[in-house]
Amino acid sequence: MSEPQRVVVLAHEKFPDRAKTATGVLKYADYDVVAVLDRDNPGTSAADHRRDLPDVPIVSSMADAPEADALLVGIAPIGGGFDETWRDDVRTALERECDIIAGLHYFLTDDEEFAALAAEHGCEINDVRKPHDDIGVAQGNSADVDAEVVLTVGTDCSVGKMTATLELVEAAREQGIDAGFIPTGQTGIMISGWGNPVDRVVSDFTAGSVEEMILEKGDEYDVLFVEGQGSITHPAYSAVTCGLLHGSMADKLILCHESTREAIHGYEEFALPSISEYVSLYETLAEPVHEAEVVAGALNTSHVDDDEEAAAAVESFADELGAPAVDPVRFDATDLIDEVF
Amino acid sequence: MSEPQRVVVLAHEKFPDRAKTATGVLKYADYDVVAVLDRDNPGTSAADHRRDLPDVPIVSSMADAPEADALLVGIAPIGGGFDETWRDDVRTALERECDIIAGLHYFLTDDEEFAALAAEHGCEINDVRKPHDDIGVAQGNSADVDAEVVLTVGTDCSVGKMTATLELVEAAREQGIDAGFIPTGQTGIMISGWGNPVDRVVSDFTAGSVEEMILEKGDEYDVLFVEGQGSITHPAYSAVTCGLLHGSMADKLILCHESTREAIHGYEEFALPSISEYVSLYETLAEPVHEAEVVAGALNTSHVDDDEEAAAAVESFADELGAPAVDPVRFDATDLIDEVF
Structure with a gap:
């Protein structure tokens, strides 16, 4: 582009x-x-x-x-x-x-x-949704780049992973961290002017399509924030999430959640597991390919009108997570950046 | 076809x-x-x-x-x-x-x-590797079919999942079970004369491409054996494995392994986790979408010349698995079918 x-x-x-x-x-x-x-x-x-x-x-x-x-x-x-x-x-x-x-x-x-x-x-x-022809199978090399790789992961689709990722990049830069953004979906690609549409590539190349981007940018930045997709518990889209997790070989994960969400959006018979189950699921699944830790959470409180109520929701989310959390749109994410990086 | x-x-x-x-x-x-x-x-x-x-x-x-x-x-x-x-x-x-x-x-x-x-x-x-145009997003409906769904899952690629699946279908039929085969890769499709190439579809449709087949055949059989792909710990292909696991909404899993394999084939720096870790990983990942249990194992002993040694390898695999196991090519799989179904 x-x-x-x-x-x-x-x-x-x-x-x-x-x-x-x-x-x-x-x-x-x-x-x-x-x-x-x-x-x-x-x-x-x-x-x-x-x-x-x-x-x-x-x-x-x-x-x-x-x-x-x-x-x-x-x-x-x-x-x-x-x-x-x-x-x-x-x-x-x-x-x-x-x-x-x-x-x-x-x-x-x-x-x-x-x-x-x-x-x-x-x-x-x-x-931007047309993948380029050279995308292929992952080689398992993403961990070789100089940058620390941070991936946003979700409890569901449409919980605000892209927004959280962009806000964290901005907050990191404000704190003097040389942070890059790896776009994986159409909006992220349009915002950034480049990127692979990971949800549109051949399924065998899912991990390869994110690895390609990390190898391209990984030595230019100190920290790379990778835009996550879907959720590992999503009945339709978990394949893309799994490919991103293993293909990015992320060092750190940020769990994103929408504060009122209780079931998979559009698949209401699938209840969301507890936050601690998500943490364990993402970490356990990452481990055989590259060890990753859920180091923070991003809670989308846009459906909560009252600021105090929203702050309380963030606090309770952080407790469940056992890690610092923020709503990076509503509140300031710089403290979280200081704690985590 | x-x-x-x-x-x-x-x-x-x-x-x-x-x-x-x-x-x-x-x-x-x-x-x-x-x-x-x-x-x-x-x-x-x-x-x-x-x-x-x-x-x-x-x-x-x-x-x-x-x-x-x-x-x-x-x-x-x-x-x-x-x-x-x-x-x-x-x-x-x-x-x-x-x-x-x-x-x-x-x-x-x-x-x-x-x-x-x-x-x-x-x-x-x-x-057969060209996916048809109607493949789309999974609806989360595979569990609605009458048939019990059995999926082969692997410790790695090329451990014999397709062969094990076909041998189990044959053994099940010999035991009077009305068993069907769901092909997901090119060889399986060529053998069966139909099927979706799950590793070649758009990544967002991975789960949908297997769901489509299960909905098509699920009321015709008592048990459906779904050909697995890749491994959930594979640095390149885990997305396809995850999509198959959630898209098939399998009730029972058969863990397939090759007796001499210690690392991911072609990605030798990635050691295989223990068999019990595989069991836990597949079951934990399946659970939020549809509960599944690893009920048996299929061990490929083709690299072991001696029959007694092969039998001992199968026995030790079954111990690690905590479930019955067989090499369905080398030995007779009917006892395992009797135990599991």
């Missing part, structure tokens, strides 16, 4: 609460987001909708957007298809010589109209 | 010891293998080379082969490419109106000459 400077983010009708990629990019990307496309909210600002978002104007369509280098598709319908109501915006962007960045299951590079327009206007279309 | 009746198996220069697919098909497939192609050994019989193989003639090329419905590629070079010295045989087979069955990473359906010949002669080319 080439490095864009000024990006327009498409998030029609789903901004901000069902636009995880758009809000992730707004909060964490290094490049400038110059506008959000949301035909439901033109004339407002991202900051009007959620206090943790920057003051970026919302416009109705790409035709109304300011000067930019790239259009990024910041939402995904169920199934990951392309919504035909977005076609005008993508077309206009290409005509304005903007690159396109998308993380859909439907690859925009395979769309004849878009491919022709991109060729005509000299633009690049980047489907 | 359409059901062939009379099959020619290509195994040039690698028969029998480096032709795992060819020998697997010779031993376990329901269809007739009418010839083996091996330009190093024309005029001999498969049985001349290994006493457990049937009396099937070996010929130099497809031109010398008897009447057949299909040519099956029974070997794979490192990397899974197509060896151009096989082209004449595949061409001749298509001209003789034989279907082609292959499990290479290189898909023969994408080969222009073969595709044209297949169309001209009305033949089918079946790349």
Whole structure:
């Protein structure tokens, strides 16, 4: 993915609460987001909708957007298809010589109209969910890099692993630690401008796809924070979690949890084990490949309104964990960084 | 894969010891293998080379082969490419109106000459390693089928999981149990004529690809034996193993081991944990999704010449396991079936 400077983010009708990629990019990307496309909210600002978002104007369509280098598709319908109501915006962007960045299951590079327009206007279309061809089998070498490797692991999907990872990288850097981020999912890749979509590679290459990234970046940083995926107890996605755990050969694990979650999201008949069982499961499974310790926890308290109640939830989570914990979005993560690194 | 009746198996220069697919098909497939192609050994019989193989003639090329419905590629070079010295045989087979069955990473359906010949002669080319398009995310439903689900799990790759699974299916049927086989790898798929290549699907669909098969066959049999893959302690392939464990929602596990193996094959710096650690690891990891018990072991003693020594190895394996064990190739597996089912 080439490095864009000024990006327009498409998030029609789903901004901000069902636009995880758009809000992730707004909060964490290094490049400038110059506008959000949301035909439901033109004339407002991202900051009007959620206090943790920057003051970026919302416009109705790409035709109304300011000067930019790239259009990024910041939402995904169920199934990951392309919504035909977005076609005008993508077309206009290409005509304005903007690159396109998308993380859909439907690859925009395979769309004849878009491919022709991109060729005509000299633009690049980047489907970040399309794994590159050289990804292969892991060699078991991730532990050889100079950096200490830290992996976020979860009690479930959608508990805030990517956000926690990014917040910890930021807090570590504030504390003077030379910290790098290893993106493994579409939003992380869009924020960082590079990365392998670990959940989309051939299953035999799951560990290999993260190992490749660690070998690439491992000697450039003192600590690498690897974005985790899924959960080792997830009925559908545990394979990816296991491949990340063994492929990253992590030294330290951060257990991520959402404070009100009691069962696997969307698979409600599968109750979550206790926090201490998660700790034991992740550590025991890691050990034959590379010894790892759960050194801290990140609790997502976004469903708790009251700050004191949230703080109490974090404290009780830390007790169950037997390690320091924080909600790195709601509270300050620098103390945790000091304790752990 | 359409059901062939009379099959020619290509195994040039690698028969029998480096032709795992060819020998697997010779031993376990329901269809007739009418010839083996091996330009190093024309005029001999498969049985001349290994006493457990049937009396099937070996010929130099497809031109010398008897009447057949299909040519099956029974070997794979490192990397899974197509060896151009096989082209004449595949061409001749298509001209003789034989279907082609292959499990290479290189898909023969994408080969222009073969595709044209297949169309001209009305033949089918079946790349068993190409996953079908409908494979998706697991729903967590495998436990709903009537059949009891039994999964072979391993201490490593290449310890004999597929062979053990097939031998147990055979022994179970001999004991009057209505047993089915769920193939998950290329050789198993070629032997059975159907199946999903679990190690080649999109990583997010690993569990889903085995669940799909269990839901399809689970009400037709009393017991389903699922072919395992890899090992939960393998630095490269554990993701597939984990997806199979959770996706199959197995009730019973059979731990497979090769009696002389001490470290991960090809990853010698990774020592194998103890047998009791494997038992605990597989059971603990299964539990949050579906409780499973290691009820038996299958020990591959093919590297031990002496029968008494092999029997002693099996006995000591059973002790470590705390469950009955057998080498189902060398010894009779029916006693074990009686004990476990």
